[in-house]
Amino acid sequence: xxxxxxxxxxxxxxxxxxxxxxxxxxxxxxxxxxxxxxxxxxxxxxxxxxxxxxxxxxxxxxxxxxxxxxxxxxxxxxxxxxxxxxxxxxxxxxxxxxxxxxxxxxxxxxxxxxxxxxxxxxxxxxxxxxxxxxxxxxxxxxxxxxxxxxxxxxxxxxxxxxxxxxxxxxxxxxxxxxxxxxxxxxxxxxxxxxxxxxxxxxxxxxxxxxxxxxxxxxxxxxxxxxxxxxxxxxxxxxxxxxxxxxxxxxxxxxxxxxxxxxxxxxxxxxxxxxxxxxxxxxxxxxxxxxxxxxxxxxxxxxxxxxxxxxxxxxxxxxxxxxxxxxxxxxxxxxxxxxxxxxxxxxxxxxxxxxxxxxxxxxxxxxxxxxxxxxxxxxxxxxxxxxxxxxxxxxxxxxxxxxxxxxxxxxxxxxxxxxxxxxxxxxxxxxxxxxxxxxxxxxxxxxxxxxxxxxxxxxxxxxxx
Numbered sequence: 255x256x257x258x259x260x261x262x263x264x265x266x267x268x269x270x271x272x273x274x275x276x277x278x279x280x281x282x283x284x285x286x287x288x289x290x291x292x293x294x295x296x297x298x299x300x301x302x303x304x305x306x307x308x309x310x311x312x313x314x315x316x317x318x319x320x321x322x323x324x325x326x327x328x329x330x331x332x333x334x335x336x337x338x339x340x341x342x343x344x345x346x347x348x349x350x351x352x353x354x355x356x357x358x359x360x361x362x363x364x365x366x367x368x369x370x371x372x373x374x375x376x377x378x379x380x381x382x383x384x385x386x387x388x389x390x391x392x393x394x395x396x397x398x399x400x401x402x403x404x405x406x407x408x409x410x411x412x413x414x415x416x417x418x419x420x421x422x423x424x425x426x427x428x429x430x431x432x433x434x435x436x437x438x439x440x441x442x443x444x445x446x447x448x449x450x451x452x453x454x455x456x457x458x459x460x461x462x463x464x465x466x467x468x469x470x471x472x473x474x475x476x477x478x479x480x481x482x483x484x485x486x487x488x489x490x491x492x493x494x495x496x497x498x499x500x501x502x503x504x505x506x507x508x509x510x511x512x513x514x515x516x517x518x519x520x521x522x523x524x525x526x527x528x529x530x531x532x533x534x535x536x537x538x539x540x541x542x543x544x545x546x547x548x549x550x551x552x553x554x555x556x557x558x559x560x561x562x563x564x565x566x567x568x569x570x571x572x573x574x575x576x577x578x579x580x581x582x583x584x585x586x587x588x589x590x591x592x593x594x595x596x597x598x599x600x601x602x603x604x605x606x607x608x609x610x611x612x613x614x615x616x617x618x619x620x621x622x623x624x625x626x627x628x629x630x631x632x633x634x635x636x637x638x639x640x641x642x643x644x645x646x647x648x649x650x651x652x653x654x655x656x657x658x659x660x661x662x663x664x665x666x667x668x669x670x671x672x673x674x675x676x677x678x679x680x681x682x683x684x685x686x687x688x689x690x691x692x693x694x695x696x697x698x699x700x701x702x703x704x705x706x707x708x709x710x711x712x713x714x715x716x717x718x
Contacts, residue, residue: 261698265698268697268698271430271697272431272694274431275432278423278427278431279427279438279439282420282443285326285327285416285419286325286327286446287325288326289323289326290326290328290412290413292398292400293398294396294398295323297397298323299323324384326415327416329381329413329414329417330417330420330439330440330443331417331420331421331424331439331440332380332417332537333373333380333421334417334424335436335531336534336535337370338369339531339534339535341369342586343582346582346585351365370421373421374414374417374418377414377418380413381409381410381412381413381417382406382410384413388401389402389405389406423435424438427439432693432694433686433690437530437686438686438690440530440682440686441683444679447679455475482635486635486680486681487684489628489631490525490684492520492521492522493520494620495516495518495519496516496604496620497515497605498514498515498516498517498602499513499514499602499603499604499605500514500600501601501602517593519620520628521627521628522580522628522631522632523583523587523625523628524579524580524583524625524628525685525689526686527579528580528632529579529681531575531582531583532575535575536561536571536575572637573637576629576636580632581622584621584625590615590617590621593614594609594610598610598613604617632681636681
């Protein structure tokens with residue numbers, strides 16, 4: 255294994271890409287220690303401690319803890335993700351934008367440029383909401399040293415510039431590094447919470463929060479995390495293989511084709527993107543939950559309270575959003591019509607299925623079924639650990655809520671462990687790590703080196 259890791263640094267281009275990725279992630283983490291001017295960091299920390307387990311925890315997760323300290327990178331890449339969702343939705347429902355996307359590299363660059371503009375606009379709106387909430391909220395005078403229009407304008411400028419720089423970092427990692435830059439930045443923000451999560455477990459054991467059941471509960475939690483990680487790895491590597499046969503044909507003086515292969519369809523082709531999109535959509539309105547105009551309105555307050563993590567409505571919308579984005583994302587990245595056309599062009603066919611429209615329908619039917627399995631898997635991984643951590647407040651349901659009052663407290667309140675151990679965190683960390691390792695492995699195999707997995711049998715020359 256050490257030999258395989260050493261091969262990364264023996265290839266000049268791959269070494270440069272890996273080091274560039276690490277350098278950009280270090281710059282991202284450096285920005286986590288630059289506070290926004292005019293903020294009382296100690297009072298803000300106390301406020302977030304009082305709001306632990308609320309909707310702010312989810313927003314803080316994707317910002318890598320920067321929102322908790324209101325650093326220059328407090329918004330993180332959430333505005334960019336939201337802008338990407340908007341344009342991907344528009345390419346489906348708006349015909350001119352769809353034609354622009356199909357124009358090739360030039361069209362995609364134009365859409366990317368518009369996405370950047372919308373990201374800046376969303377950054378202005380979200381930073382303004384944060385600044386106004388801190389200045390005019392119930393605890394604004396404590397968390398802001400000098401509230402007023404000057405603080406609002408400075409916060410808008412600082413946070414918008416920060417999210418624009420984070421967007422640039424992610425694009426640079428994607429173009430000049432290894433892996434998806436945006437996913438790696440989220441990965442870095444989550445992994446940095448590992449020491450805090452371990453410390454929380456140690457304190458739980460020392461304080462015996464659950465009495466005699468403390469040690470068994472911690473052991474079960476660790477075993478559960480290992481089982482969830484193993485389950486994620488198993489499903490992420492699972493695929494449905496459709497047999498494909500290529501007919502023999504004469505090209506020049508050579509006989510080509512006549513071979514059998516397969517078309518691999520991953521169970522979870524969308525990776526971590528559906529759950530990131532779902533969390534992004536649900537966390538966007540949560541930034542306004544603590545604003546004064548929301549708290550002063552009974553109607554808006556009830557909606558904000560119903561959309562808190564752990565509430566039944568929030569969990570229901572979370573599940574629906576994950577399933578929707580699983581199908582939506584796969585419809586963008588995987589086109590059965592193009593696959594059928596390419597098969598027919600090169601003389602390939604699925605045994606028993608006619609080429610062309612029949613092949614496209616056959617692939618689409620299989621893709622629809624396995625995507626549903628992948629979406630359910632994402633829901634299970636995201637909801638079950640969150641249920642064990644913060645519970646689901648079924649006792650808040652109208653009419654039937656009283657039936658759940660008799661249940662044990664851990665059913666409705668959870669065990670109260672650190673948010674780091676949520677299913678969303680584990681899914682993103684494991685998924686991004688696997689994708690990055692696969693890209694590094696493909697680079698090694700392409701240059702005739704051994705990959706990390708046992709299936710990689712390509713061996714290359716030994717120059718030293």
